[in-house]
Amino acid sequence: MINRGSLTCQVDEQTIEQWHCHEHHGRRDRGFQYSDSAIQTALMLKSFFGLPLQALEGVINSIFQLMDVPLTSSGYSCIYK
Numbered sequence: 844m845i846n847r848g849s850l851t852c853q854v855d856e857q858t859i860e861q862w863h864c865h866e867h868h869g870r871r872d873r874g875f876q877y878s879d880s881a882i883q884t885a886l887m888l889k890s891f892f893g894l895p896l897q898a899l900e901g902v903i904n905s906i907f908q909l910m911d912v913p914l915t916s917s918g919y920s921c922i923y924k
Contacts, residue, residue, distance in 0.1 A: 854910060876917065876921075888902065
């Protein structure tokens with residue numbers, strides 16, 4: 844029963860490599876810093892946990908820090924756009 848509250852996350856090397864956008868995709872705004880999959884991942888976590896955007900940014904950064912992964916979350920305004 845105790846392990847039901849456990850949160851386990853894995854990030855593979857391919858995900859780390861694809862987190863940042865490396866090419867111009869023809870759209871404006873985001874500054875091409877984060878990939879579409881990074882934004883979609885953030886939005887899935889937002890929906891799953893029911894978080895506001897500012898709290899979502901903190902949660903994602905906290906998860907990456909705990910996992911010792913060299914990534915950061917996009918800003919909440921970037922996710923909003």
